[in-house]
Amino acid sequence: MLLRRSLLRAGALSLLLVIGGVVTWVWFSRTATPVEIGPLVPALLGTIAYTAGNLLLRWLRWHFLARRLESKLSAKDSLRIWFATLPALLTPFYVGELVRGAFLGDHTPRALRRVSLLWLIERGCDAVTLAAFWCFTRSMPLAAAALLLGAGGGAFLLFRHRLGRSSARQSGGFAAVTVGLSVAAWALPAAALWSVIGTLGHPVGLAAATEAFAAGTLAGGITGIPLGIGVTGSVSILSLLESGGAGVVASLAVFRAGTAWFSVLLGGVLAWFWRHELRRLWRRQPTRFHFDELADDYEEQIPEHIRTRLLDRKVRMMLEALPGQGAGLRGLDVGCGHGWYACALADAGCRMTGIDLASEQIANARRHAAARGLEIDLKAVSATGLPFDDASFDFAYAINVMHHIEESGAQTAAFAEILRVLKPGGRFFLHEINIENPLFRFYMGYVFPVIRDIDEGTERWIRPSRLPELDGGRWQPAVRYFTFLPDFIPVALMKRLAGLERWLESSFMASWSAHYLAVLERAPSACGPPAPAPAPAAPQTTAPTPPAPPRSRQSSAW
Numbered sequence: 001m002l003l004r005r006s007l008l009r010a011g012a013l014s015l016l017l018v019i020g021g022v023v024t025w026v027w028f029s030r031t032a033t034p035v036e037i038g039p040l041v042p043a044l045l046g047t048i049a050y051t052a053g054n055l056l057l058r059w060l061r062w063h064f065l066a067r068r069l070e071s072k073l074s075a076k077d078s079l080r081i082w083f084a085t086l087p088a089l090l091t092p093f094y095v096g097e098l099v100r101g102a103f104l105g106d107h108t109p110r111a112l113r114r115v116s117l118l119w120l121i122e123r124g125c126d127a128v129t130l131a132a133f134w135c136f137t138r139s140m141p142l143a144a145a146a147l148l149l150g151a152g153g154g155a156f157l158l159f160r161h162r163l164g165r166s167s168a169r170q171s172g173g174f175a176a177v178t179v180g181l182s183v184a185a186w187a188l189p190a191a192a193l194w195s196v197i198g199t200l201g202h203p204v205g206l207a208a209a210t211e212a213f214a215a216g217t218l219a220g221g222i223t224g225i226p227l228g229i230g231v232t233g234s235v236s237i238l239s240l241l242e243s244g245g246a247g248v249v250a251s252l253a254v255f256r257a258g259t260a261w262f263s264v265l266l267g268g269v270l271a272w273f274w275r276h277e278l279r280r281l282w283r284r285q286p287t288r289f290h291f292d293e294l295a296d297d298y299e300e301q302i303p304e305h306i307r308t309r310l311l312d313r314k315v316r317m318m319l320e321a322l323p324g325q326g327a328g329l330r331g332l333d334v335g336c337g338h339g340w341y342a343c344a345l346a347d348a349g350c351r352m353t354g355i356d357l358a359s360e361q362i363a364n365a366r367r368h369a370a371a372r373g374l375e376i377d378l379k380a381v382s383a384t385g386l387p388f389d390d391a392s393f394d395f396a397y398a399i400n401v402m403h404h405i406e407e408s409g410a411q412t413a414a415f416a417e418i419l420r421v422l423k424p425g426g427r428f429f430l431h432e433i434n435i436e437n438p439l440f441r442f443y444m445g446y447v448f449p450v451i452r453d454i455d456e457g458t459e460r461w462i463r464p465s466r467l468p469e470l471d472g473g474r475w476q477p478a479v480r481y482f483t484f485l486p487d488f489i490p491v492a493l494m495k496r497l498a499g500l501e502r503w504l505e506s507s508f509m510a511s512w513s514a515h516y517l518a519v520l521e522r523a524p525s526a527c528g529p530p531a532p533a534p535a536p537a538a539p540q541t542t543a544p545t546p547p548a549p550p551r552s553r554q555s556s557a558w
Contacts, residue, residue: 003084041377041421043199047258050192055263058122059083063457065121066104066419068174069114072406073104075449075457076282080274086267089260093224094123103281125182127221130214132183133190137211148179189213196258197240197251199418208243212236216235227260245516252276291337291358298338298361301454305491307340310483310515314399315344317480317517318429324397326350329394334383334418335401339365339376346374353393383414396422397429403459411460419473419506419522426472428520429477434481435461437512473520481505481513 063078073081083104088096101115128147136144181537187488194209216236233252238503271278291298319325327349333342336354338361346352356362359380369376381387383398383405394420405411416430435441441461449457452481462468464479485494505513 024230039199039201040250043196043254044201046195047255048262049261050188050195051262054188054259055083055086055266056187057188060182061125061181061185062118062122063446064177064181065118065174066114067458068101069118070456071104071111071114071269075446077103077277078457079450080270080277081281082273083267084278086263087271089264089267090226091280092226103252103278103364104116121178126186127179127218129179129182130218130221133186133210133214134218137207137214148183170304181347186214189255191216192259193236193251193255196255197248200251200254202251204240204243204247204248208240212243215239227264232256232260291356291361297453298364301452302487303491305487305494306487309494311340311344313347313482314431314508314517315341317482318345318395318397319348321429321519323507326395330392332388332393332396332418332421333334334398334414335404336365336378337361337399338371339368339378341397341399342370342376342378343372343374346376347372351380353388355379355381355383357382366420368540374396381439382418384410386417386421390420391426392421393426395424395427395429397431399431402430402431403432403461404459406458406461411462415470415520419470419520422522424522426522428522430462430467430518430520431464432464432516432518434466434511434513434516435463437514440512440514464511464518467518467520470520473522476519476521478519479515481510483514484512486514 059079059082063073063075066073067320071078081100084104088094088099090096097119098112098115101112103117104111130149132144135141135147190210191206193213194204194206197204197209213236216232216234216239217228219235220232223231225231233256237248237252240252258537267543322329325348326345328351330351331342331345331353333339333345333354336342336356339354342352342354342365343348352374354362354365356378357380362378362380363377365376369378379387383401392483398418402411403416404442405414422428432439433444433446444455444459444461445457449455451495452529467475471485482505484501485497489497506511
């Protein structure tokens with residue numbers, strides 16, 4: 001059976017290659033196009049560079065839409081699924097892309113239905129964007145604007161229909177981002193065609209190249225022929241010849257090799273390279289809890305000089321806000337990870353307790369504390385069910401932890417539990433990533449989860465401008481914003497830019513920093529525990545090794 005399927009696939013691909021080769025030969029014979037071998041390689045490499053940008057933008061669009069359709073797929077798995085299914089371009093009307101729904105598995109409820117909606121939005125935006133390009137190049141800007149608005153309106157209505165609880169502003173924002181990414185993505189191959197024609201010595205105007213690209217791609221898509229073989233190239237050539245272009249057949253051959261065929265080849269290679277991860281997603285095989293799996297490599301995720309610098313700053317800020325610099329006070333580290341912060345505060349004279357849902361992180365924290373000769377009470381438990389009496393701690397803190405609790409109800413329950421175990425007047429220090437800066441929000445949501453393993457791109461961020469209202473506690477009005485230097489900056493450059501960072505922290509741009517500290521204080525007059533929060537949307541286990549990764553994950557980041 002496997003051999004038969006492989007032969008059928010190879011036969012279909014061979015047939016497409018033969019058809020494409022015959023059509024190309026016919027065009028060469030009819031136009032007597034001269035070909036210079038020298039510029040072919042740089043023209044092909046340039047086209048591949050443009051195509052790489054197009055593919056990345058289209059993946060960003062797909063992942064953005066998947067997240068808005070409530071998918072909890074990690075950014076890394078999303079990248080693997082999207083790129084590994086690029087060979088689906090060889091299916092009629094690209095319907096093979098719907099196979100992505102099978103990979104989403106338990107990460108997305110009703111995955112196939114949602115992937116189908118996502119596919120419909122993508123194909124609609126692509127068609128309307130290309131039609132707008134064609135209209136615009138033919139001196140019809142109003143028609144182009146109308147088409148783009150139509151695409152935005154269609155995406156808006158689909159989002160409103162699918163996510164009825166979203167506000168009009170949210171749905172409009174989703175539609176604007178979707179259309180913007182579509183325009184940016186398809187502008188790149190249009191520019192690539194213009195560049196290839198110029199590189200091969202037959203320059204035409206950018207408008208003529210864009211019109212030819214849009215007309216050919218639209219025609220190929222409407223016919224439903226895989227990759228538009230025999231249609232896309234022919235329509236593009238006819239359009240360029242009408243514009244006075246000469247010798248464009250070789251340009252189109254290079255262009256198609258560096259765009260459509262490169263995409264298929266790239267997808268096939270990546271599918272083989274990621275075959276084990278894809279098999280896990282396809283079969284929905286259970287995995288270890290994320291932070292247990294990460295425990296051994298956790299220390300290597302952030303450079304040591306960055307980690308040490310942040311530890312010193314955050315510990316100093318908390319000690320400065322505690323009576324007597326924290327000496328003798330009992331503190332709780334929520335999501336203690338390897339115990340770096342708990343040990344630093346214990347060195348300062350605090351009596352520390354640390355909790356973490358990942359049992360292997362707790363094991364590492366115990367080894368770290370023992371190596372420093374410190375006695376710290378460490379427990380593998382969930383933040384939504386703390387095994388401590390009411391009013392047990394003078395202070396508590398969470399270092400880049402709360403955003404890992406992905407369910408709204410569970411996050412509220414964790415805050416309620418923290419307030420319950422604090423003494424009246426006790427303080428909870430919320431150290432979080434600051435996503436008020438849209439560039440940093442993009443980095444943390446789409447880039448950092450791909451290049452690092454700490455975050456997965458599914459986090460529920462807590463914005464300093466939207467701190468949750470909690471019964472029995474109040475947020476202090478002052479929020480501390482700090483650090484602007486990225487986590488990948490080398491130590492030598494970090495020292496040279498320290499002065500610039502201090503200036504930014506004290507300037508009007510402070511609220512766009514990378515980190516912030518907000519302080520929650522339990523009401524001094526509280527006579528009992530705060531009102532209980534709603535039950536978490538997904539139950540959490542306190543077992544040392546959960547059978548499946550829970551939606552709420554507590555482990556200190558950096």
